[in-house]
Amino acid sequence: MDRKENASGSEPTLPKGVLAAALTPMDQDLAPVYRAFVAHCHRLLAAGCHGLAVFGTTGEGTSFTADERLAALEALLESGVPGEVLLCGTGSSALTDTVRLSRAAVGVGAAGVLVLPPFYYKDVDDEGLFRFFAEVVERLGDERLRLYLYHIPQITGINLGLPLISRLLEAYPGVIAGTKDSSGDMERIATLCKEFPDLSVLAGSESLLLDTLRGGGDGCISATVNVTSRLARRVHDAHASGKDDEAEALQKRLTQLRASIEAYPVIPALKRLMASLTDDEVWCNLRPPLSRLEDKRAEDLLSGLPLSELL
Amino acid sequence: MDRKENASGSEPTLPKGVLAAALTPMDQDLAPVYRAFVAHCHRLLAAGCHGLAVFGTTGEGTSFTADERLAALEALLESGVPGEVLLCGTGSSALTDTVRLSRAAVGVGAAGVLVLPPFYYKDVDDEGLFRFFAEVVERLGDERLRLYLYHIPQITGINLGLPLISRLLEAYPGVIAGTKDSSGDMERIATLCKEFPDLSVLAGSESLLLDTLRGGGDGCISATVNVTSRLARRVHDAHASGKDDEAEALQKRLTQLRASIEAYPVIPALKRLMASLTDDEVWCNLRPPLSRLEDKRAEDLLSGLPLSELL
Numbered sequence: 001m002d003r004k005e006n007a008s009g010s011e012p013t014l015p016k017g018v019l020a021a022a023l024t025p026m027d028q029d030l031a032p033v034y035r036a037f038v039a040h041c042h043r044l045l046a047a048g049c050h051g052l053a054v055f056g057t058t059g060e061g062t063s064f065t066a067d068e069r070l071a072a073l074e075a076l077l078e079s080g081v082p083g084e085v086l087l088c089g090t091g092s093s094a095l096t097d098t099v100r101l102s103r104a105a106v107g108v109g110a111a112g113v114l115v116l117p118p119f120y121y122k123d124v125d126d127e128g129l130f131r132f133f134a135e136v137v138e139r140l141g142d143e144r145l146r147l148y149l150y151h152i153p154q155i156t157g158i159n160l161g162l163p164l165i166s167r168l169l170e171a172y173p174g175v176i177a178g179t180k181d182s183s184g185d186m187e188r189i190a191t192l193c194k195e196f197p198d199l200s201v202l203a204g205s206e207s208l209l210l211d212t213l214r215g216g217g218d219g220c221i222s223a224t225v226n227v228t229s230r231l232a233r234r235v236h237d238a239h240a241s242g243k244d245d246e247a248e249a250l251q252k253r254l255t256q257l258r259a260s261i262e263a264y265p266v267i268p269a270l271k272r273l274m275a276s277l278t279d280d281e282v283w284c285n286l287r288p289p290l291s292r293l294e295d296k297r298a299e300d301l302l303s304g305l306p307l308s309e310l311l
Numbered sequence: 312m313d314r315k316e317n318a319s320g321s322e323p324t325l326p327k328g329v330l331a332a333a334l335t336p337m338d339q340d341l342a343p344v345y346r347a348f349v350a351h352c353h354r355l356l357a358a359g360c361h362g363l364a365v366f367g368t369t370g371e372g373t374s375f376t377a378d379e380r381l382a383a384l385e386a387l388l389e390s391g392v393p394g395e396v397l398l399c400g401t402g403s404s405a406l407t408d409t410v411r412l413s414r415a416a417v418g419v420g421a422a423g424v425l426v427l428p429p430f431y432y433k434d435v436d437d438e439g440l441f442r443f444f445a446e447v448v449e450r451l452g453d454e455r456l457r458l459y460l461y462h463i464p465q466i467t468g469i470n471l472g473l474p475l476i477s478r479l480l481e482a483y484p485g486v487i488a489g490t491k492d493s494s495g496d497m498e499r500i501a502t503l504c505k506e507f508p509d510l511s512v513l514a515g516s517e518s519l520l521l522d523t524l525r526g527g528g529d530g531c532i533s534a535t536v537n538v539t540s541r542l543a544r545r546v547h548d549a550h551a552s553g554k555d556d557e558a559e560a561l562q563k564r565l566t567q568l569r570a571s572i573e574a575y576p577v578i579p580a581l582k583r584l585m586a587s588l589t590d591d592e593v594w595c596n597l598r599p600p601l602s603r604l605e606d607k608r609a610e611d612l613l614s615g616l617p618l619s620e621l622l
Contacts, residue, residue: 118374120374158600
């Protein structure tokens with residue numbers, strides 16, 4: 001079946017609302033552990049996540065080869081996670097890796113691909129960035145492609161400016177489907193929502209969930225949602241049912257929860273939390289250059305959080 | 312034959328002196344063109360280069376998949392370029408790509424591998440960086456491995472500090488064989504030469520060639536040596552034969568030549584120069600995010616250089 005039209009002839013749905021940037025559990029050889037990955041993703045969906053972004057920054061996506069990412073994505077789909085809730089991180093410094101992985105991710109049914117700008121070179125111009133994304137779209141030549149622009153300048157050192165986004169949307173309407181904006185800049189997010197009504201705008205943190213929804217955006221994709229999904233979903237639902245005061249109060253709690261995790265290196269902190277909450281050692285491992293949280297800091301983290309409210 | 316001992320029972324030679332960070336020519340589909348790549352590398356050696364570093368920053372190494380890099384390396388070796396003059400850039404944000412490519416490069420006979428720190432994440436600690444390089448060494452488990460640490464903080468955003476280098480040398484003596492230092496910091500380079508006599512220190516620019524040789528270093532690996540190799544070699548040889556004044560005068564000219572190219576985006580400028588000098592359109596193409604030099608700037612570049620002195 002042509003993905004562009006589903007059984008009822010309408011456009012396929014894209015994941016909106018609360019999305020977790022799923023962590024990737026791994027064994028002592030640093031290979032992904034599918035069993036735990038699949039279980040974690042099912043648990044996130046059961047806890048209220050509308051969708052999952054796998055192999056983003058939180059999922060240590062760029063620390064894995066294209067083949068490793070694809071194999072884990074396939075395991076997820078085989079386990080019954082529906083493709084329509086999945087965005088797959090396919091960013092790489094190499095155009096040909098991003099193309100190959102994006103093609104495969106679309107082929108196996110992921111709703112969209114989350115694409116970093118090529119992140120090795122610095123001081124690159126908009127022409128080069130446009131060409132990168134354009135090559136991805138053109139080389140796939142697949143009308144099912146829904147490409148999300150992944151803006152995270154504090155890590156990539158690359159700015160995806162509004163003129164660039166505008167040019168891409170004009171060149172590839174419908175294909176350039178969304179953006180994950182991890183700039184933390186609510187003004188920019190609000191502008192994106194206003195200027196580009198056809199773009200699905202997702203904030204990179206659940207701290208901005210309510211503001212983003214109120215600004216016309218579609219939700220968030222967040223690292224900390226790996227453990228805050230239930231509360232994040234309540235914020236979303238309160239907003240959706242027009243309970244403004246309740247949404248605001250819940251958002252305040254959610255923002256506080258996020259802040260107490262963000263005081264630590266986020267990915268090591270989240271893996272440490274998962275290890276405590278699940279008692280599974282697959283959460284103890286990170287691919288270098290990321291390192292485990294030191295014991296003393298881990299104690300501080302765990303003692304400062306309402307563990308029963310998490311997951 | 313065990314590479315650690317050659318026919319005469321001595322340690323294998325590593326490339327020292329003037330090394331070009333070879334450019335990668337590509338066709339309109341942005342695939343490497345082996346014919347032109349091989350011819351360029353032979354020309355560089357004929358022009359006086361002691362060695363070649365392929366798929367470094369200048370060779371757009373991180374813009375190619377591991378397979379693409381390996382295939383081009385193999386074409387080079389098959390063309391008769393001796394492995395002992397070759398360093399292969401195997402840097403990637405993914406440990407498993409760097410491991411796979413490094414293993415293959417050593418297997419086909421490259422003298423060494425030039426390894427970037429994993430360059431996606433920022434604010435990483437020495438423990439994570441140590442683990443990355445240690446995993447590469449341990450996973451290869453090949454005593455033929457000669458690993459060069461590639462320090463280029465202005466692009467990677469990562470500092471390979473002296474305590475880290477010291478720790479790696481202690482853990483893997485003989486295997487951690489050298490460093491390309493593109494910091495441009497002559498004080499750091501001199502310190503590396505003094506503190507780590509077993510490390511082959513190569514400056515990232517021929518502007519520092521004479522100073523590096525005088526400081527006890529082994530030479531340079533440089534982008535602009537793609538077109539300045541003859542002059543760079545003369546600096547090297549004048550120094551080697553104790554002609555200090557001549558070496559100094561030649562270094563001055565070399566530094567000026569480098570500066571007139573460095574005023575432009577270096578990789579696009581070098582490719583534009585190669586296109587003019589060889590009249591071969593394979594030099595017109597760059598992988599995104601790099602872009603061609605604009606026509607006006609290209610004219611300025613070409614009119615400001617003594618083209619007959621280049622190549």
